[in-house]
Amino acid sequence: MGALSYDKTAGNFRRAVTAMRCEDKKFYPDYLFEILIVTIITIEIVFALALLFPPDIGRRINFNATYQPRPEWYFLWLYELVKYFPGKWMFIGTTILPLIVFLLITLAPFLEKTQDTSLRKRWRAVVIASILLVSAVILTIRAI
Amino acid sequence: MLRREFLKRFINWSFGILGLGMLASSIHLYPKEVKEMQTRYFPAINSDDAPRKGVKKTTLTYTDNSGENEARIFLAVLPEGLTAFSAVCSHLGCLVDWDRGKELFLCPCHGGKYDIAGNVAGGPPPESLTRLPVEIREGKVFVGVTV
Amino acid sequence: MGKIFDYLDSRFVLKKPHKSFLERDLPANVNYFYCFGGITFILFLLLLSTGLMLSTYYVPSEKEAYQSIKFIDNKVYFGGVIRAVHKWSANLMVVCIVIHMLRVFVTGSYKKPRELNWVAGSVLLILTLGFGFTGYLLPWDQKAYWATVVGTSMAGTVPLIGKYLLILLRGGFDVNGITLLRFYSFHVLWLPLISLVFLWAHFHMIRQQGISGGL
Numbered sequence: 001m002g003a004l005s006y007d008k009t010a011g012n013f014r015r016a017v018t019a020m021r022c023e024d025k026k027f028y029p030d031y032l033f034e035i036l037i038v039t040i041i042t043i044e045i046v047f048a049l050a051l052l053f054p055p056d057i058g059r060r061i062n063f064n065a066t067y068q069p070r071p072e073w074y075f076l077w078l079y080e081l082v083k084y085f086p087g088k089w090m091f092i093g094t095t096i097l098p099l100i101v102f103l104l105i106t107l108a109p110f111l112e113k114t115q116d117t118s119l120r121k122r123w124r125a126v127v128i129a130s131i132l133l134v135s136a137v138i139l140t141i142r143a144i
Numbered sequence: 145m146l147r148r149e150f151l152k153r154f155i156n157w158s159f160g161i162l163g164l165g166m167l168a169s170s171i172h173l174y175p176k177e178v179k180e181m182q183t184r185y186f187p188a189i190n191s192d193d194a195p196r197k198g199v200k201k202t203t204l205t206y207t208d209n210s211g212e213n214e215a216r217i218f219l220a221v222l223p224e225g226l227t228a229f230s231a232v233c234s235h236l237g238c239l240v241d242w243d244r245g246k247e248l249f250l251c252p253c254h255g256g257k258y259d260i261a262g263n264v265a266g267g268p269p270p271e272s273l274t275r276l277p278v279e280i281r282e283g284k285v286f287v288g289v290t291v
Numbered sequence: 292m293g294k295i296f297d298y299l300d301s302r303f304v305l306k307k308p309h310k311s312f313l314e315r316d317l318p319a320n321v322n323y324f325y326c327f328g329g330i331t332f333i334l335f336l337l338l339l340s341t342g343l344m345l346s347t348y349y350v351p352s353e354k355e356a357y358q359s360i361k362f363i364d365n366k367v368y369f370g371g372v373i374r375a376v377h378k379w380s381a382n383l384m385v386v387c388i389v390i391h392m393l394r395v396f397v398t399g400s401y402k403k404p405r406e407l408n409w410v411a412g413s414v415l416l417i418l419t420l421g422f423g424f425t426g427y428l429l430p431w432d433q434k435a436y437w438a439t440v441v442g443t444s445m446a447g448t449v450p451l452i453g454k455y456l457l458i459l460l461r462g463g464f465d466v467n468g469i470t471l472l473r474f475y476s477f478h479v480l481w482l483p484l485i486s487l488v489f490l491w492a493h494f495h496m497i498r499q500q501g502i503s504g505g506l
Contacts, residue, residue: 117399
């Protein structure tokens, strides 16, 4: 894993690495080297983004002005979800549905009975996961 | 071996009680005294400036334990007289704004709508806008807020 | 380097207890998608170090929080960069967690005997979201304040216990300085400590059970 952004251009290099992989890898130095490469790439990406798009700071709090707050992008689905449950049904959007999603995710290994790892045989899990993922994406897009 | 059994039991109980104690001490997070709530009146505007019809947005400056605060309120002229509304949306607490064209209070957050009497006219809010008591004296409009 | 290390190791004895870890074999059939858990941890460490630095200047008080963020941005060496790195690592961390979870799901790696490791991971996901939510308030600007008003109000709609939950989260009826201090405490003490426990559990189980061969 890692160190292989190179492989598209140099097929040979890739093959050599794959061959080496078939033998057992040691943590030190083989694996640690790869970890360091991944670490360096990650840090570089973060720094590049941080320098290119630094976060801004908004205005001072004003208790007197209408303001539409936006949550972080990873909460947008929830922000959108609560719009669809008016009045006394509010708690379904704010509590019940998020709780069900959380339980589905957390208990996934217990809900899935089969020990098979092939996706075709786990089609139920795949369908549920896809529904969750697609609805999260749709809600997020609608909230933007 | 009896002695060792006793030690084991002692250790188990100690850890159990320690855990329960830590769990119980999390009550520490809950504020002991939640702010005492009572209605107090503060001057909003001069009664000469009070609206004759429609809705007027204004700022109510009030003081409580934490010092001077501001709140956005609306003064609306209804058939039953001058009424004050808190601008806090009953849905999730954003501030609503009066839309003169549509004659509705609109909440920017999740699209709540209220009519001029503060009743829900659309969107997710569960209750009408909070009405605040109004008193007119000394040539001023006093509005009561719970602080 | 070697000699100094040997000297230290002969007294401190670090190598021997970790020998099996340092020289263990790894499965051959892992691919790039197996990196994302590790990248998440790298980002966690980045967040930890930048967070430590930010905490030396940030003032979690109603009156000074906003000003102290401006101070960090403008008057502190690399202040703006460190804050930017903190923010971006946090965002990328969520992305990496999602990819990591999808990878584990697709390869079916959470199946017996790794169920509990998945549960520990999902707790870490919630903790991450908690970090995001509490950290969002700390700049104490318009966006932070009103987003927290809305977010905590959601907790208030929980049937039966909603009211108490709301007061517990806000430390009172309103979002104010008490809430800010509370969120700061959660963000820099509670959540990191709890996260470390669960991270340890997560890694411990990976080491004991080995990386899932999968596929």
